[in-house]
Amino acid sequence: MLPDFPKIISELNNLINIRLRNRVRTGDPVISMAHYISQHEGDQLVLGTIDGNQKETDYKNFESVFRISRDKIKSLTIEDILKKVDFVAEEMTGHMARTMFASIEQAVKENRTEIDQDGKPFTFEAFLEGLDKIWIDFDEKTGQPHMPSLVMHPNLYAKIKDKLLEWERNEEYRKRFDEIMKRKYKEWYDRESNRKLVE
Amino acid sequence: MIERAIENWLNNSDERGYQIPFCQLLSLRGYKIIHISTHGPFEQGKDIIAIAPDGIPCAFQLKTGDISLDRWRKIRPEIEELLDIPIAHPSVDKSIPHKSFLVTTGNLSDPVRREIDDRNEQRKRKNKTILETVVGGQLLQDFISTNEKFLPQDISDIQFFLDLYTYDGTNPLPKEKFAKLFSLIFPLNKEENKKNIIRLAANNVIFSAYVLSPYEKSKNYWSLGDGWIMTTAYLIAAAEKHNSYKEIASSIDLSLKATEAALSNLQKEAIESPDLIQGGSLFEGMIFPFRATILMGYLAAYRLFILVKGDEDGCDDRVIDFYKRYEKDIKLFSEGAVPFFLSLFWYLKKTGKDEEAHSILLRVINSIIHANRDQKVGLISPYYEVETVIRNYIGLVDKPIYETFVDNSYSLGFLITLVARYGLRDFLASKWRPITHIQLSEFTPKYLWETFLYRAEHGKLETKFPNQTQSWSRLVEEANKIDEKEMPKGLKEYPQFIVLLWLVFPHRMRPCFVKFLDEEIDKA
Numbered sequence: 142m143l144p145d146f147p148k149i150i151s152e153l154n155n156l157i158n159i160r161l162r163n164r165v166r167t168g169d170p171v172i173s174m175a176h177y178i179s180q181h182e183g184d185q186l187v188l189g190t191i192d193g194n195q196k197e198t199d200y201k202n203f204e205s206v207f208r209i210s211r212d213k214i215k216s217l218t219i220e221d222i223l224k225k226v227d228f229v230a231e232e233m234t235g236h237m238a239r240t241m242f243a244s245i246e247q248a249v250k251e252n253r254t255e256i257d258q259d260g261k262p263f264t265f266e267a268f269l270e271g272l273d274k275i276w277i278d279f280d281e282k283t284g285q286p287h288m289p290s291l292v293m294h295p296n297l298y299a300k301i302k303d304k305l306l307e308w309e310r311n312e313e314y315r316k317r318f319d320e321i322m323k324r325k326y327k328e329w330y331d332r333e334s335n336r337k338l339v340e
Numbered sequence: 341m342i343e344r345a346i347e348n349w350l351n352n353s354d355e356r357g358y359q360i361p362f363c364q365l366l367s368l369r370g371y372k373i374i375h376i377s378t379h380g381p382f383e384q385g386k387d388i389i390a391i392a393p394d395g396i397p398c399a400f401q402l403k404t405g406d407i408s409l410d411r412w413r414k415i416r417p418e419i420e421e422l423l424d425i426p427i428a429h430p431s432v433d434k435s436i437p438h439k440s441f442l443v444t445t446g447n448l449s450d451p452v453r454r455e456i457d458d459r460n461e462q463r464k465r466k467n468k469t470i471l472e473t474v475v476g477g478q479l480l481q482d483f484i485s486t487n488e489k490f491l492p493q494d495i496s497d498i499q500f501f502l503d504l505y506t507y508d509g510t511n512p513l514p515k516e517k518f519a520k521l522f523s524l525i526f527p528l529n530k531e532e533n534k535k536n537i538i539r540l541a542a543n544n545v546i547f548s549a550y551v552l553s554p555y556e557k558s559k560n561y562w563s564l565g566d567g568w569i570m571t572t573a574y575l576i577a578a579a580e581k582h583n584s585y586k587e588i589a590s591s592i593d594l595s596l597k598a599t600e601a602a603l604s605n606l607q608k609e610a611i612e613s614p615d616l617i618q619g620g621s622l623f624e625g626m627i628f629p630f631r632a633t634i635l636m637g638y639l640a641a642y643r644l645f646i647l648v649k650g651d652e653d654g655c656d657d658r659v660i661d662f663y664k665r666y667e668k669d670i671k672l673f674s675e676g677a678v679p680f681f682l683s684l685f686w687y688l689k690k691t692g693k694d695e696e697a698h699s700i701l702l703r704v705i706n707s708i709i710h711a712n713r714d715q716k717v718g719l720i721s722p723y724y725e726v727e728t729v730i731r732n733y734i735g736l737v738d739k740p741i742y743e744t745f746v747d748n749s750y751s752l753g754f755l756i757t758l759v760a761r762y763g764l765r766d767f768l769a770s771k772w773r774p775i776t777h778i779q780l781s782e783f784t785p786k787y788l789w790e791t792f793l794y795r796a797e798h799g800k801l802e803t804k805f806p807n808q809t810q811s812w813s814r815l816v817e818e819a820n821k822i823d824e825k826e827m828p829k830g831l832k833e834y835p836q837f838i839v840l841l842w843l844v845f846p847h848r849m850r851p852c853f854v855k856f857l858d859e860e861i862d863k864a
Contacts, residue, residue, distance in 0.1 A: 155739075162742055178803070179743040181723040181847070182795040183783060189804030336773040336808045338765065338815075 157226055164230030169238045171292055191276075201240060205232040242292075263293075263301050265308050269321055276332070277325040286322060341498050343484050345505055349550050350445050350480055355402040357556050358445065358479075359387060360598045361549040362402065364542050365482050366390050367590040371398065374431045376597050385422030389429055397427050397438040406446035412455065423463075423471060443474040487543055497524050501551070509554030512727050513563040515570065515844070519794035521551060522574040528789070534587050541575055541588035545595055561606035562634065568599035569844045570794070572837060576830040577792035585833055592834070599840065603642040610635045611658050616666070626734055630726060632669040636662065637680020640687035641839045647690060647864040648836035654864070655691055663688075672707040674720035674729045678751040679842035679849060682758075686839075686861050702767055705755050713774045718745030721781075722846035748803065750847065753780040754854040756806070760819035761858060765812055772810065779803045782850055788828035791848060792841070819855065826852040835860040 167173045180186055186198045207225050209217065249255045254274040258267055278287045293301075308314050350358060363373045370393035377383045386399040401422045403415070423440045432438070448456070460470040501524075504517055525547050526540040548571040555564040572595040579585045579592065610616070616631055617624055639659045647654030663684065672681060681704045688697035711719045720729050721743070731737045752775065759768050768775075781803045783796070790796035831838055831853065838857045842849050 159740060162740070166742060176744045176746065176748070177742055178748065178781075178801075179721075179723070180801050182797070183785070183799030183801055184797070185786075185800035187800060187802040189779060189802070191805055193805060193807065195802070195804055332808070333773060336776040338769040338772045338810050338812045340812060 161226050161230050164227055165234050168230055168234035172234060172238055203233045203236050205229040263297060265314055269317060272321055277329060279326055279329050342501060345502060346483055346550065347480055349553055353445060353553065354404055355387065357553055359402055360594050361546045362443065363388055363594050364545045364591065365486060368486060368542050373590065375429055384425045385418040389427055397432045397436060398441060399427055399438050400441045400443055403444040406449065407444055407452050408449045409451045412452045419471060423469065437469045439469060439472065441472045441474060445476045445479060447475050448473060483546065487546060504551040507554050509558035509560050513566040515725065515794055518567060518570055521547065526578060528578060528581050532582060534584060537582050537584045538587050541578060541591040544571060544575060545591050561602045561609060565599055565602035565606055566844050568595055568602055569840045571595045572599055573792040573841055576834065577789045580789035580828055580830050603638065607639050607642055610639060611662055629669050629671050630673060630730055632666040633671055633673065633677055633680055634726065636666060636670050637683050638843060640683035641843050643687050644683055644839045644861060645836045648860050659687065660691060672704055674724060675749065675751050676722040676724060676726065676846040678704060679846050683839055690861060698762065698764060701758060705771065708749055708752055709771060709774045712747050712778050716746055718748060720745055722750050747777060748779045748781055750781045752778055753782060754849055754851040757819045757851045757854055758858065760815045776806050776808050779805055783847060791828050792830060794845065822855050823852055827856060831856060
């Protein structure tokens, strides 16, 4: 064997793994909001949903590969390695996010809460219709809504970002939004009131 | 190389250290062990009492090192007791003269050997039984030949064994490594004939004694107890898997005896400590609440173990005094600490302190709700060892914990079950709303024998939210129903062991087992 320093390599590998995991964990705003469950044993996972259903979940591999030729490996600097790792993390995060959105899409279809705009522009009506179809929770102490996150393609955001400001300033829109939120509050209150022990 | 390690172990063992492995050797030769002295080195000179295969009662006195003439003169009164005081045990027929053995890990000097010979001659003339001896070389050969066929052969396995054998015994038990050792000695993934199962189980006990010797030497009875609990659990897993409870009962009993001895010593040390301060480091304040909580849990669980086993001296007021002294220091630092509090709950109930017991149960539930709903972080799951939890609290984790714990609990399900069993409806009604926001997690091993493993290869992790609107009467009905199909035979054979199993494997607490143990404790 040629002279080597496996302990140093192993420690560096650990550091790289930590960076990779951190990047994956924080690389996507939606993924970073998710809860993480580790399954420490067994080979089957059944997840429960808030509406009382349970569903067996498939395990999915998220992986990415990068290749470095033998002649280039000697000249790799720490910065080069970190760039590669960050690239891998980005790929994996993207893969995870796409899988997550596919699952959400499937659930939305199953629950018939999908809104198909059929290629038409994103309007305030569509926004309100979306809000109307979902559960919104409120803070028990302040009564403030825990507003859901709105996820959209950057191109769409570029198109509507000015509109969002307009919608906020529009009195009539504000009124319609408040009405929906009032209804959502009542729905939430009713839901919470159902959380009880009965005879 | 392992042979040298065994030799080193034997040369460095004290009497207590090789007592259990020696019993295991006797058991393999067909002796029935009926008593092992756990309270002191000598009970009328007899450390071990056993019935030989021919039905003759035998008494053994264990010593370590060489026995010179000087030392012989000092121990002679004990040897005379060993020889002449009949064995007082209900399983022994006093009319049959017993055989006496002096066992030492060293050698007898020539003058001692001659004196024993002379005395034996005199005794024979008087029709008295003689003293037989077992010395170091013979013992070593016996241990090696017992293990020979099953010794780890692969060099990496040998290295692994040596790493465990030379581990710093002042630390917590490295459970993952310990579990791996068992799977090397006695793999459960293949079929074995009954004869091999007996030998493999015996090997498990003997190897446990080897690798637990650093803890024995350090008098680290917490880790030593954990090691023997894990050994017992693995043996029960093997018995369950191979349907061999009868065949390996003696190994399980020996492992339980070793567990009991370690926990008895732990209780003694904890109760006699003036303040539970260990070592006096500047950082004691960070460690102290963890130590107090662990000890409280182990002491209560040990008393429950004795109670469920059916011994009369199960209740011990000193354990309640201990609780009163450290009541303010104990804390629910993770879901892995829930078994400590539940042991205390059951022990308080068993000693007639129902009100205090219920307040412990409700305190645990309140803490879980608070951690999840108010603090919005949750409690670290029972899959994390105490050391990791401490490291996490003080920011010293080796690897970041990526798992999130908020709004998820492995314990809340069986705690609700207990609340329903004890009719604490008002409390539960007042907490039901926050409870319904917390997902209940439960892991069910696919095969019942995997219940006794550190990690089960097969099985299902299931999460579910409690019903938003829940019928109390239905809850009570469920809480009082035990599904026999979910119960491994091992829990019925050794119900006293469950409470100890949870101390070491808190992730094995499930509503069905909690209901079962609650009934067993009630009957005790």
